[in-house]
Amino acid sequence: MEREKNQSTTENALKWEARKRHLRYQTVFMCLILAFFLLVVWNINTGSVDISVKKILEIIFRRSGDETQYAIIWKIRLPRIAMAAILGGALALSGLLLQTFFRNPIAGPFVLGISSGAKLMVALTMIYFLEHLGRVSSWVLILAAFAGSLLSMGIVLAVSQKIKQMSALLVAGIMIGYICSAITELMITFAQESDIVNLHGWSQGSFSGMSWENVKIAFVVVLVIAVCVFFLGKPMGAFQLGENYAQSMGINIKRFRLLLILCSSLLAACVTAFAGPISFVGIAVPFLMKKCLHTSKPLVVIPVTFLGGSVFCMFCDLLARTVFAPTELNISTVTSILGAPVVIYMLIVQKHSSTSNS
Amino acid sequence: MNQIYFETKELCVGYHGTPLIRDICVSVNKGEILTLIGPNGSGKSTILKSITKQLRLLGGTAWIDRQILSELSVKDLAKKQAVVLTERLQTEMMCCWDVVATGRYPYTNQVGTLSDSDYKMIEESMKMVLAYDIRNKDFGEISDGQRQRIMLARAICQEPEIIILDEPTSFLDIRHKLELLDILRSMAKEKEITVIMSLHEIDLAQKISDKIMCVKGEYIEKIGTPEEIFQDRIIQELYDVEKGTYNMLFGSIELPKPEGESHVFVIAGDGSGVPVYRALQKAGISFSTGVIYTNDVDYQVAKVLANTVITESPFQEISEAAFEKAKKEMSACDYVIYTGTAIRKDNQSFHKLIEEAKEKKKLVTLEELRAKIF
Known part of the structure; x- marks a missing residue:
């Protein structure tokens, strides 16, 4: 009797604990969804041209209204919002994958120089194609960015073979980033006058000037990889215990690491191809999301990180457009101001917990 | 009961293609405990890493459950073999329960959702190592003794037929050493799980093991029952104890005796x-x-x-x-x-x-x- 009672009370306790955890996950998720829709509405509603809410609703749902306003909503604001959401999520996810790979929360596409590598290749391709063909397709840009990010990643990995220390690796990544940025700036300086305006804005990071064509391509690429990443969630969870334990649980380590690299590079490349390099989202968002969720379970963290990245970038884009309107800020300016303090806070927290461990 | 579960023939192990130990021939029955003893750097870990596929075998053959180790995929091996390693884990926001739950990896579906039976298994494993109470604590904030028990629970949770442990008692105080080995012992006997491990404490090795392997030099010096191995001379030679003595009956080491005339x-x-x-x-x-x-x-x-x-x-x-x-x-x-x-x-x-x-x-x-x- 007694024993049975004990059994059932522990079972109840377990269920209650599980329910509490799920409630937390659901709350975070719902908050993010709410923030997402709020930001969508807010973003549509703000801009240099004032359009009333009623008209906006008419334009979106009835597809009718003033010609200019229609164009502003459908050709400028909506694709821009969509792009911020898609690419923001992709960027945060890319950071999460790199952190899993290096087993370090400070890894991210920007600090490891992967975004800058992609930027360099995109700039090269853009200048070449614009000069010779006059136009360049998004697919080519993504491919160029992917090649660039893989190249940077390859250098970082080669360095990581030699240097086991994470701090040294980060310095190496940042140096690679500087070199790539310097070369990009150099090329932009000597590019034809007509391209400069375009290139300059892009190379600083911006969600402006997106077409529905861009959105479609970005959506497809990011969706496919995000689904892949979701299925990488299981081995990612095991990999948190380290390579050796992961292998003992039946993970093909080589294949898993390759998949991580490919997915994170593709995501970072896709972002860079369309919006240029965007800093700190990849580190700050996964960290904040894990803190909110109170877990690092990939199955929960992956979707929430994606959503969090979307919300974060939409918010930053909103600030970039409105704070000094009509002057528009670079998206990286805003993400840095908001993201860098988070990273510093993270370093302090990390330091604290690692000293208490040892 | 007396069925050979793990066996090696002329096994050769080492790093980067350079052999460290050759011709290892050993067999362990189901539910038996084999302990590797020997001085630091003698290659105990190398042997363990080789039979867990962390290192490539340089020669010879190893069988697990009559299947050749090198032909088993890591996936199949994971359902037979679990490990407890020496490396200290750095986890990020994982509670003890989460760490143990990773042991279910080989049995869950594509996305890793846990079924009711998985939950039960996790609970059972944690209770077995007396760590159920700390399930909600952050893994980074528990003591070394608790960590080691959690890692053992994780291994048990993987439902292995053989568990490999590399120096499971290092960092532990004497009480936790005894507790851990006691758990291992009962696990081996009750669940018929074969155990291969390395130990530094020869006194404990003598008491817990069914078989002892002395690792020193290029070839395995001796393999046998504790009774055969634990003789004063053998142990003294194995560890090159010149000063001081090993006492077989007490299983303890005495420091060298003072010199000079009796006072x-x-x-x-x-x-x-x-x-x-x-x-x-x-x-x-x-x-x-x-x-x-x-x-x-x-x-x-x-x-x-x-x-x-x-x-x-x-x-x-x-x-x-x-x-x-x-x-x-x-x-x-x-x-x-x-x-x-x-x-x-x-x-x-x-x-x-x-x-x-x-x-x-x-x-x-x-x-x-x-x-x-x-």
Whole structure:
């Protein structure tokens, strides 16, 4: 009797604990969804041209209204919002994958120089194609960015073979980033006058000037990889215990690491191809999301990180457009101001917990 | 029961293609515990890493459950073999329950959702290592003993047929060492899980293992039952113990005995001498002792620490010869310590020894001696 009672009370306790955890996950998720829709509405509603809410609703749902306003909503604001959401999520996810790979929360596409590598290749391709063909397709840009990010990643990995220390690796990544940025700036300086305006804005990071064509391509690429990443969630969870334990649980380590690299590079490349390099989202968002969720379970963290990245970038884009309107800020300016303090806070927290461990 | 579960033939292991140990031939039955002992850097971990596929085998064959190890995929191996490694885990926001739950990896679906039976298995494993209460604590914030038990629970949770542990008791205090090994022992017997591990504590290895492998040099020196391996000489050679001695009966190491002429004579018996001997050894004071029966626990320590031990065969009255020897030895010493051991019919002559010491004002207690010369 007694024993049975004990059994059932522990079972109840377990269920209650599980329910509490799920409630937390659901709350975070719902908050993010709410923030997402709020930001969508807010973003549509703000801009240099004032359009009333009623008209906006008419334009979106009835597809009718003033010609200019229609164009502003459908050709400028909506694709821009969509792009911020898609690419923001992709960027945060890319950071999460790199952190899993290096087993370090400070890894991210920007600090490891992967975004800058992609930027360099995109700039090269853009200048070449614009000069010779006059136009360049998004697919080519993504491919160029992917090649660039893989190249940077390859250098970082080669360095990581030699240097086991994470701090040294980060310095190496940042140096690679500087070199790539310097070369990009150099090329932009000597590019034809007509391209400069375009290139300059892009190379600083911006969600402006997106077409529905861009959105479609970005959506497809990011969706496919995000689904892949979701299925990488299981081995990612095991990999948190380290390579050796992961292998003992039946993970093909080589294949898993390759998949991580490919997915994170593709995501970072896709972002860079369309919006240029965007800093700190990849580190700050996964960290904040894990803190909110109170877990690092990939199955929960992956979707929430994606959503969090979307919300974060939409918010930053909103600030970039409105704070000094009509002057528009670079998206990286805003993400840095908001993201860098988070990273510093993270370093302090990390330091604290690692000293208490040892 | 007596079915061979793990076997190797002419196994050759090492790093980067350079062989470190060759020709390892060993077989372990289901539910048996094989312990690897040997000095630091002898290659115990290398062997363990090789049979867990972390290192490539450089030659020979290993079988697990009659399947050839190198032909098993990591996926299939994961359902048979679980590991507890020496490396210290750095986790990020994982509670103990989460860490244990990763053990279910080989059995869950594509996205890793846990079924009811998985939950039950996790709970059972945690209860088995007595760590169920700390399930919600952050893995980074628990003690070393708890960590090790959680890692063992994780391994048990993987429902393996064999568990490989690399020095599972390092970082643990004696109580946690015993607890962990006790859990291992009962797990091996009840669940018939084969255990292969490396241990630093040879005294514990002797008590827990069914088989011992001595790892030293290019070839395996000896493999056998604890009774075969744990002889003073073998252990002393294995660890190159030149100073000090290994005592097989106690399974413990004694430090080298003090050198020089005896200064103190200890009248002891029934184990009352051991603490005195060790205290004198620690102070570096050379001593003699007697009259000790050869079946007395004092004898085991006395024979390695004392300069001279005057002995008597068990269950005999102390002979005149032994008494005379003791008297002679005593008179050569500056001090005499009587440990207070009971004086019965057969050791009546202790009275005479004590009387004589008193007469010559040599009789002191350990404390008095401490005050005088320590």
